[in-house]
Amino acid sequence: MTQLAAHPAYDRRDVERVVRDVLVRHFASAGSLRLKPNPLVVNISARHVHLSPEHLETLFGKGSQLEVQKDLYQDGFFAAKQTVAVVGPRRKILPEVRVLGPCRGASQVELAFTDGISLGIDLPVRCSGDHHDTPGCVLVGPKGVVELTAGVIRAERHVHMGPADLEYYGVADGQRMHLRIESQGCTTIFEDLLIRAGKNIKLEVHLDTDEGNAANLERATGVELVKPEPCGCRHK
Amino acid sequence: MTQLAAHPAYDRRDVERVVRDVLVRHFASAGSLRLKPNPLVVNISARHVHLSPEHLETLFGKGSQLEVQKDLYQDGFFAAKQTVAVVGPRRKILPEVRVLGPCRGASQVELAFTDGISLGIDLPVRCSGDHHDTPGCVLVGPKGVVELTAGVIRAERHVHMGPADLEYYGVADGQRMHLRIESQGCTTIFEDLLIRAGKNIKLEVHLDTDEGNAANLERATGVELVKPEPCGCRHK
Numbered sequence: 269m270t271q272l273a274a275h276p277a278y279d280r281r282d283v284e285r286v287v288r289d290v291l292v293r294h295f296a297s298a299g300s301l302r303l304k305p306n307p308l309v310v311n312i313s314a315r316h317v318h319l320s321p322e323h324l325e326t327l328f329g330k331g332s333q334l335e336v337q338k339d340l341y342q343d344g345f346f347a348a349k350q351t352v353a354v355v356g357p358r359r360k361i362l363p364e365v366r367v368l369g370p371c372r373g374a375s376q377v378e379l380a381f382t383d384g385i386s387l388g389i390d391l392p393v394r395c396s397g398d399h400h401d402t403p404g405c406v407l408v409g410p411k412g413v414v415e416l417t418a419g420v421i422r423a424e425r426h427v428h429m430g431p432a433d434l435e436y437y438g439v440a441d442g443q444r445m446h447l448r449i450e451s452q453g454c455t456t457i458f459e460d461l462l463i464r465a466g467k468n469i470k471l472e473v474h475l476d477t478d479e480g481n482a483a484n485l486e487r488a489t490g491v492e493l494v495k496p497e498p499c500g501c502r503h504k
Numbered sequence: 505m506t507q508l509a510a511h512p513a514y515d516r517r518d519v520e521r522v523v524r525d526v527l528v529r530h531f532a533s534a535g536s537l538r539l540k541p542n543p544l545v546v547n548i549s550a551r552h553v554h555l556s557p558e559h560l561e562t563l564f565g566k567g568s569q570l571e572v573q574k575d576l577y578q579d580g581f582f583a584a585k586q587t588v589a590v591v592g593p594r595r596k597i598l599p600e601v602r603v604l605g606p607c608r609g610a611s612q613v614e615l616a617f618t619d620g621i622s623l624g625i626d627l628p629v630r631c632s633g634d635h636h637d638t639p640g641c642v643l644v645g646p647k648g649v650v651e652l653t654a655g656v657i658r659a660e661r662h663v664h665m666g667p668a669d670l671e672y673y674g675v676a677d678g679q680r681m682h683l684r685i686e687s688q689g690c691t692t693i694f695e696d697l698l699i700r701a702g703k704n705i706k707l708e709v710h711l712d713t714d715e716g717n718a719a720n721l722e723r724a725t726g727v728e729l730v731k732p733e734p735c736g737c738r739h740k
Contacts, residue, residue: 380717381717381718381720382618382713382714382717385717393688393689393690393720424689425689425690452629453629453660453661453696454629454661455695455696456692456693456694456695456718457692457693457695458692458718459691459692459693460689460691476718477618478618478714478717478718479718481616481617481618481621481714481718482617482692482694482712482714482715482717482718482719483718484617484629
């Protein structure tokens with residue numbers, strides 16, 4: 269570290285880029301290595317709410333805009349300063365659920381099963397945006413109340429990918445991969461993560477808090493995406 | 505169903521037993537089939553407390569005995585009527601944590617990571633009874649308070665087995681197996697469940713609430729114990 273600090277022109281990222289470039293050129297010509305184009309990032313999505321512009325105004329007042337509290341890993345997305353209360357059918361309440369931005373066409377509440385149990389809501393597992401046959405809830409903000417008739421879900425496990433990631437793993441948008449998290453005493457394989465690909469999307473797995481805690485993600489010693497392939501063994 | 509009801513002498517269990525007996529006799533002579541000796545039961549252990557007799561008296565009064573609220577799956581074990589409050593280092597509290605009986609030599613608090621996060625306790629993963637380098641907490645009962653200096657853990661995933669189960673799966677006490685839970689959108693493999701065998705023990709996997717919720721155990725369509733065997737595939 270001392271040596272690096274004495275040569276500030278060469279920081280770690282510069283060195284890594286140079287090494288990567290050399291390796292890619294070397295092995296590409298030999299045709300024998302495919303370097304992972306992006307690091308695999310696994311993040312936990314804690315319970316959160318997406319709001320339509322109309323619901324934002326009802327809950328926070330006419331002309332309200334979401335304010336950025338913290339940028340998320342995917343460019344353009346953020347945790348907002350705003351929170352709402354989520355009220356379940358038996359008047360059980362989660363008092364401060366973070367709103368994520370930007371606004372969407374339809375409001376959506378994403379909870380873990382642990383949250384659903386505490387609220388008394390039987391959560392369906394759905395891909396984000398798929399609200400068929402989903403329960404609703406009541407959202408309470410400082411300026412108003414919204415009664416959602418649908419859109420309360422446990423988000424399906426998924427992995428965001430860009431074009432280079434699809435190529436590297438040999439998969440396509442809408443297909444599925446397994447994620448193995450290695451963690452002392454808690455190693456877990458989550459099967460069938462939905463691949464959601466887009467042009468300017470970074471490689472990122474989203475798990476919920478139950479999944480992250482089941483695998484002790486915070487202390488994980490390794491994460492790996494595995495393409496489901498019939499291999500004759502009993503690990504399907 | 506109507507037909508079964510009209511022949512009350514032959515209920516489902518009778519029929520299953522007869523079929524099993526016939527199959528066992530038939531295939532045992534052919535030497536070609538090993539029937540699973542016991543059904544695989546997977547249960548969630550919600551957060552709970554084990555108490556030493558001394559701590560029980562401190563918390564609930566001199567001469568107190570645990571009272572059975574509900575028998576557990578393993579013979580002789582039960583959820584007690586008694587609950588205690590578990591207080592963490594930042595005075596965060598879980599107000600009603602069930603005591604399991606019978607009493608043990610040393611008190612122990614078993615929590616999921618979700619519980620640990622809400623209490624502000626960094627939980628180590630430990631086999632039940634292993635309290636080396638574990639945090640403590642404060643227990644509050646109706647008649648007194650106990651300050652535990654150790655014994656707060658996330659219990660390591662494990663499977664209880666009897667002798668017939670060890671033989672069937674070809675494993676030994678202290679070894680490890682994987683558990684696959686098949687569940688729509690939530691299929692999960694929990695690796696390295698510790699095998700804890702005993703003479704009069706029923707085959708039973710214990711997961712915590714995070715693990716059960718991550719895999720949506722309540723809606724599971726199948727559970728399977730898999731012996732970890734090197735098979736050359738990437739599913740280690």
